[in-house]
Amino acid sequence: MSAPARRSVLITGASAGIGEAFARAYARRGWDLILTARRRERLEALADVLTPSGVKAHVVPADLGADDGADRLLAALRSQGLSPDGLVNNAGYSRTSGFLASEWADHDAMIRVMLTAPVKLAHGLAPAMVERGYGRIVNVASLAGTMPATGGDTLYGPIKSFLIKASQGLHLELRDRGVHVTALCPGYTYSEFHDVNGSREEVSAAYPRWMWMTAEAVVEAGIEGVEANRPRVIPGLANRLLSGLAQHLPNGMALRMVGGHARRLKRL
Template identity: 70%
Template sequence: MLITGASAGIGAALARVYAVEGWDLILTARRERALQALAGELAAGGATVAVVPEDLADPAAPRRLFDAVAARGLTVDGLVNNAGFSRTAGFLATEPEVQAAMIRVMLTAPVELARLFAPGMVERGYGRILNVASLAGRMPATGGDTLYGPIKSFLIKASQGLHLELRGTGVHVTALCPGYTLTEFHDANGTRAEVSAAYPAWMWQTAEHVARVGYAACETNRPGVTPGVMNTLLAGLAKHLPDRLALAMVGGHAKRLKRI
């Protein structure tokens, strides 16, 4: 199982789940020290773990990662596209190179990695592809965080299409769409204090719970899963509301976070 963005958060939680379920792991992310620490933890529990540091913001990274795995003689029967980040200062206040990196890490790289590794899975008649999207991808886009939701919407739709295309091949494809999750994500984008004040504790889920839900959904070949009853209700509400009301709903969300 190759897991991107495995150094922390949902990626690390998924690595622990797959290790417990008996998978050998290939972990990749930018932070090698964090990857090595996680690899040591999992190896102590009996897992076989390889670490291949890579920065998916580099356009050449997916092919380089594919070649590095092949050079080690490893076979990838599972792929978790988890790497991601956001910048919430606003579209016009975010540097174009940061926006380009967001698109490469969360949209281009998952597509390229799936295209590189899926043929081998189909040939062997077995595979798992879990794309970590977001509840944001099932909602109208949020002002101030203009690209994140649309990128995740693309990932959900691409997962659905690939799920249908690979049906009957033995390769499962699932989009995991978590809502607010207790990870480093909001520390990295500078919204920790705001989201903690804006939303009560009961709306938050642990990375471990999200990982377990994602694993189970992919094993049963569900095209998508949104952990949590409230998150599922919110996604359904946004889907059925008229655009004017749905945009008003997410506009209130952005105001609570002081992003517009």
């Protein structure tokens, strides 16, 4: 009798932050890893750290912001005979310079990375999961997706809101077919995210420590949620309270609340 095949998971944006934390968490659970991001050297360094634990780590660099980035990644997986049992759509970033102050090409790339790629990867990989009767899809959204959009970071919240809704729809479609789909909606998380978008100093000064979570805690909540087949997970009591408050306030009050958030971060 042959041993059961090991599970494998594709993690986008795996080179740092929440993506790296997902890689480490799944490695601890004995899953093989398919790591993708733009920075090959960061992926290879992470693979070198994790493979001594007995897992296999495949490094498949990809630029999901390119016109055909998601298609090229799916083609690379097929060419290497990789058909993951899990998918963590984590790649993403924000642009805090304002909608009009940014070139359209920058917005276009952001939409491809954070909206088009997650949907296309799920569409490309979920059929094999359904055929096997097993699959796990985590779409890393954001607390921002449950609240009114923030000026200055104009597209980030709406993109994440779309991802939450798309995850809920896919959850309903696949929940009885062995494939679990969860939208993970973290709030402020210690990672490279704010360093990349240049807001580290502002957010650190604007919000107290109790509003922040570690990437490891966020990831554990996400994995627990997708295993339980919950359509949406908001990790952290403070984040759940903020989300609930925003959804129950009148629209004008909620908009003023996030407008104050933008002013604290000097985006308006």
